[in-house]
Amino acid sequence: MMTRYDELEAKIEYYRTTCDEPQLDIDEALNSKEYFKNRVAELKEERKDLRERIEELEIENNKLRDEIASIVTNEDLLADLNGANTALEMLEEENKQISAERDKWVGYAEEGFERIKELEARLHSNGECALEETDSYDVAYETVHVLECSACGRTCEYINGAYNYCPNCGAKGWQKGE
Numbered sequence: 252m253m254t255r256y257d258e259l260e261a262k263i264e265y266y267r268t269t270c271d272e273p274q275l276d277i278d279e280a281l282n283s284k285e286y287f288k289n290r291v292a293e294l295k296e297e298r299k300d301l302r303e304r305i306e307e308l309e310i311e312n313n314k315l316r317d318e319i320a321s322i323v324t325n326e327d328l329l330a331d332l333n334g335a336n337t338a339l340e341m342l343e344e345e346n347k348q349i350s351a352e353r354d355k356w357v358g359y360a361e362e363g364f365e366r367i368k369e370l371e372a373r374l375h376s377n378g379e380c381a382l383e384e385t386d387s388y389d390v391a392y393e394t395v396h397v398l399e400c401s402a403c404g405r406t407c408e409y410i411n412g413a414y415n416y417c418p419n420c421g422a423k424g425w426q427k428g429e
């Protein structure tokens with residue numbers, strides 16, 4: 252293929268051999284040839300620089316790509332937060348159920364202790380107790396007497412008559428002072 256420089260060479264050769272054109276044109280052509288030669292050398296150098304720059308940019312680009320891949324996004328954080336909230340809600344629900352279950356068993360245990368206390372009181376009283384008046388108050392022109400059982404420690408009330416047995420623990424009672 253005929254290049255621009257080949258063309259110039261041919262033109263110069265033509266001018267040299269024919270001498271049909273003024274000498275000025277030959278000088279101009281020679282100058283042009285020199286100019287293009289230098290320009291090509293410059294462009295080659297520039298291209299070399301550009302190639303190096305492209306390589307540098309590619310390396311930088313890869314680094315940035317890796318960095319972007321390693322960045323934790325807002326979506327990731329949001330997903331983590333939602334997961335934690337769900338776990339927390341489940342734990343709270345579980346805690347509620349456990350608390351309810353615990354309260355139920357504490358109730359049973361308290362009832363059991365109360366019953367044991369009563370049975371112990373009856374056992375130690377040999378089935379008898381003293382019903383001692385600890386308080387009294389008036390209601391509608393009548394006096395209410397408050398008695399405390401020596402066996403179970405609980406109180407009962409009466410207006411007229413007397414208790415033969417503690418209404419709480421069932422021990423056979425006798426009223427102090429009788």
Ligand SMILES: [Zn+2]
Binds near residue numbers: 403404405417418
């Ligand atoms: Zn009693």
